[in-house]
Amino acid sequence: MSESEQEDENSTTIDRHMAAENPETARAVAQIKELRASIDNVDTAIVSLLAERFKYTSRVGVVKARAGFAPADYAREERQIARLHGIAEAAGLDPEIAEMYREFVVTEAKKRHKRIAEAGGNPGVLDVFA
Amino acid sequence: MSESEQEDENSTTIDRHMAAENPETARAVAQIKELRASIDNVDTAIVSLLAERFKYTSRVGVVKARAGFAPADYAREERQIARLHGIAEAAGLDPEIAEMYREFVVTEAKKRHKRIAEAGGNPGVLDVFA
Numbered sequence: 429m430s431e432s433e434q435e436d437e438n439s440t441t442i443d444r445h446m447a448a449e450n451p452e453t454a455r456a457v458a459q460i461k462e463l464r465a466s467i468d469n470v471d472t473a474i475v476s477l478l479a480e481r482f483k484y485t486s487r488v489g490v491v492k493a494r495a496g497f498a499p500a501d502y503a504r505e506e507r508q509i510a511r512l513h514g515i516a517e518a519a520g521l522d523p524e525i526a527e528m529y530r531e532f533v534v535t536e537a538k539k540r541h542k543r544i545a546e547a548g549g550n551p552g553v554l555d556v557f558a
Numbered sequence: 559m560s561e562s563e564q565e566d567e568n569s570t571t572i573d574r575h576m577a578a579e580n581p582e583t584a585r586a587v588a589q590i591k592e593l594r595a596s597i598d599n600v601d602t603a604i605v606s607l608l609a610e611r612f613k614y615t616s617r618v619g620v621v622k623a624r625a626g627f628a629p630a631d632y633a634r635e636e637r638q639i640a641r642l643h644g645i646a647e648a649a650g651l652d653p654e655i656a657e658m659y660r661e662f663v664v665t666e667a668k669k670r671h672k673r674i675a676e677a678g679g680n681p682g683v684l685d686v687f688a
Contacts, residue, residue, distance in 0.1 A: 456625035463618045464634070470611045471638070472645055474604055475656050479649035481600045488593045495586035504594070508601070515602055519609035525666050526605050532662045536655050 478533070485537055608663070615667055 492499060508530060516526035622628075638660060646656035 453625055456621050456627070459621045460618055460627075463614050463621070467611060467614045467618075468638075468641065470607050470614065471642060471660075474607050474611075475642055475645045475651060475659065476649045477600050477604050477607075478655060478659060479646065479651035481597060481604075482651060482655065484593050484597045484600065488590055488597075491586050491589045491593070495583055497586070497590075508598075511598065512601060512605055515605045516609065519606045521605060521609035521612060525608060525612065528662065528666055529605065529608060530601075532658065536658055 481533065482537070485533075611663065612667070615663075 489499075491497075509527065512526040512530055513523045516523040639657065642656040642660055643653045646653040
């Protein structure tokens with residue numbers, strides 16, 4: 429077994445032995461590999477966008493702190509929920525997943541804020557629904 | 559008060575009265591408005607990408623089911639964790655948030671799978687770490 433085959437085996441452990449048995453299985457392995465490459469590209473895009481999102485919400489927090497605004501804006505939250513619901517439906521995504529995504533970024537923003545405060549830093553105003 | 563002013567008040571409830579008091583506050587309101595527009599754009603992009611991601615993972619599930627592959631691939635999980643960690647650091651995002659994102663999509667995929675199965679449909683193989 430060559431070095432590159434060894435590497436290939438390491439990267440597709442559960443499928444490779446079955447793939448050796450018949451061409452249909454080999455086709456399935458190739459399909460999964462291709463789909464996973466697309467999934468990886470989607471994840472790269474989403475993680476990069478999340479980085480930008482947290483930069484924006486931090487800036488909102490700073491602006492709010494300086495201006496003395498309240499951190500929570502429930503009207504904004506309502507609009508966001510309705511908006512993401514509509515985008516999800518148009519994109520063919522279960523709206524519940526869009527809502528879970530929104531809750532996820534809000535929860536992470538809260539945790540982030542708490543960590544900064546505990547470390548003695550100034551986290552600004554927590555902009556829960558930024 | 560005109561109709562459009564009334565609308566504006568409804569859409570920025572917590573900031574508008576303070577904004578009327580001084581120009582600095584008005585500037586802060588304008589900044590928050592601009593940042594929120596960017597946050598909304600990021601959310602539109604992420605929700606659209608999540609729609610694509612769930613389509614891809616569903617397809618992986620179908621291919622796996624047809625080929626009789628195991629649903630979980632722990633080697634794939636390890637690679638994904640390391641990969642997203644690196645992307646997060648390069649993008650200026652706390653890697654913990656990238657890991658939470660990964661756990662979020664896996665959890666949602668599991669719930670989705672369970673719902674389809676409970677409704678009597680064929681959810682294919684649950685591709686936990688697709």
